[in-house]
Amino acid sequence: MKNTFDSPLPDSNGFFGEYGGSFIPPQLQTIMDEITEAYLEIRKDPGFQKELARLYRHYVGRPSPIFHAASLSEKYGADIYLKREDLNHTGAHKINHCLGEALLCKKMGKKKLIAETGAGQHGVALATAAALVGLECDIYMGEVDIAKEHPNVVRMQILGAKVIPATHGRKTLKEAVDAAFEGYMQDPVNQFYAIGSVVGPHPFPMMVRDFQSIVGNEAKEQMQELTGGLPDNIVACVGGGSNAMGIFTAFLDDDSVKLHGVEPAGHGVEKDGDHAATITKGKPGVMHGFKSYMLQDEAGEPQEVYSVASGLDYPSVGPQHSYLKDIDRCNYEHIDDKEAIDAFFELAREEGIIPAIESAHAIAFAIKLAQRGEKGSILINLSGRGDKDIDFVVENYGKDYGITNRM
Template identity: 80%
Template sequence: MATNIFNCPLPDEKGYFGEYGGAFIPPELQTIMDEITASYEEIRQDPEFLEELADLYQHYVGRPSPIFHAKHLSEKYGADIYLKREDLNHTGAHKINHCLGEALLAKKMGKKKIIAETGAGQHGVALATAAALVGLECDIYMGEVDMAKEHPNVVRMHILGANVIPATHGRRTLKEAVDTAFENYLKDPVTQLYAIGSVVGPHPFPRMVRDFQSIVGVEAREQFQLMTGKLPDNLVACVGGGSNAMGLFTAFIDDESVAMHGVEPAGRSLDIPGENAATITLGKPGVMHGFKSYMLQDENGEPQEVYSVASGLDYPSVGPQHAYLKDLGRVNYGSINDKEAIDAFFELSREEGIIPAIESAHAVAYALKLAQEPDVGTILVNLSGRGDKDIDFVVENYGKDYGIPQD
């Protein structure tokens, strides 16, 4: 199964999905990116690497992750809802899928350190885990606001031996963490590898992260057919940078009978700039962090301030393949606001006994709306992460509204 995750024909050799993607970086960094591309091309065809990765997926991560039929929600909302349980992976989310691949690549390239940004902390925890496993140093850049909000994941990163470095400028969230990580990567791109946490950044990262994440869809396609005898009618996944969504969607792109839905954060308001992170819904093409895609921009064409209750979704751009799929009309991109996401967080917890990450709760909320449409058919949601990291924040800010006793 592992060899199937590397066969998608896009992007082209320069990293473009249609007009999106590419590498908008200084010439000296392009040389480094060319080395990463060449190394990736080598390892993705290396049977020894594929065997090592497949072994880790099975015996370390716990793959394949199961699909669960959410019977109570299905009965309540009138359509069969299924969950791809990426929350059951080691480290609690889909992020470990590409972090293991990037860490192995860094090791084979002779790098001494891997660095990255993180929003909700799941990518940081997964990369710190992979670094510990393969014996590399690890620096994680995280916005100060997110460090306070996702404190349990900060503790996990420290326990795993990573250095957690705060981003202290701007809104001190995910975009600023990416800025800070890129700045520090540029100081030494030779001995360290920037292990980007989503399908964003300059080529080859949107392709590489997608390829490692595509194991999600490869598994789901086979599992769903074994469970039901057919393909799902709908796929649903949250979209910030977009790695978990591309992980699920890639295996189904050529299946015209399967509708695909990407769910962005509407935050507190779609009508007020800076109060959401609905990039595809409200943005337009632009360049940031070394790639071209849809982007939320201010009046000067600079990245707009963004917000979401989910720290892993508040990013002012999106993976270039998502922009391409949006223009093609292959994926429908909608949005869910904070209240709808928190409602779904509690509903999944209380109806099915599964506490989701707030990011994943956006996808669940959208699926519950979709289920109420006539003749919608089956719905497969990528439950991209578990909510352990969010419990303190949710109880402190929303617990009273949902009947949780306050200290």
């Protein structure tokens, strides 16, 4: 298998074209430079690679399988495949980079992992990794998402993490990131901020992408074994964009493979605050220490955003996604709440798989792609399972799908 960490981008300053970099205070930049140096060292360390590979196989359960969704394929006339990241330990792709970040934190001699979480999948994965390697763990989460994703909150607490509510603004993912940065600044020497996506100041967009690239490396070999060739299309949801970069990276040089990133349209992209379709409606700006496409007001401040998927409602996006958009390597489109919830139930009832609402955005777009007449193969990164979303979906949408026995 290709080396997980082979990539010519970003440059030495953390830029993907004009995007990325590190826009942070000088005292914090010193800490970031130490993290960068430590990461560049360990990613070449055979011992680190061996330990991470051992955990991926025996702890996470990698490689995650690829499943041919025969019912959906027959229904829509295209061969639809699912990369089953939902079968990983903790139920999503997030464990891939959380283990790497936890091992790096331990090697650097830091005492505590901290992070933000939206849907709770990153929080659960980081709490899991912290318990495994023996570190303290603080997770910042918006009050709205704490109520919405209660099962994951309980999981984090069972694992020994402290869940700290973000109580300002919309009380969702962006505010959780704000609160986590504030918490980190109180003691950056002893804490390690394990950013949950391919966002933030350098080296995090690179680091998280590298750890997640195992998804695409596996998928490339698996699709060749299953079908004799590469997929014609790859589809992944995009909030910050970690699962998408994870599966896209291995195929960036394969021009025959069309890449599709799917943003959350929420209630519709026509009105500000009703969506989180950053690449579709945003423009370049700086937020949370990096430059990327960003939903912003006239003063350049982050706009309020919304999505039914707690893991996607972020007003910026990973800088490499902005770069891929500008060079026309990836097609970015959007799916609204109703289309995502329809796809949530359709995958459950056609294939017996309950997806995370985030992943349902990718399912919905893959169906739309097939309906447009795409006859080739479509590989979807099924980035997470929907256990965390069941109570919310039944409470808010159950009657529309024939569920009458609600608690």
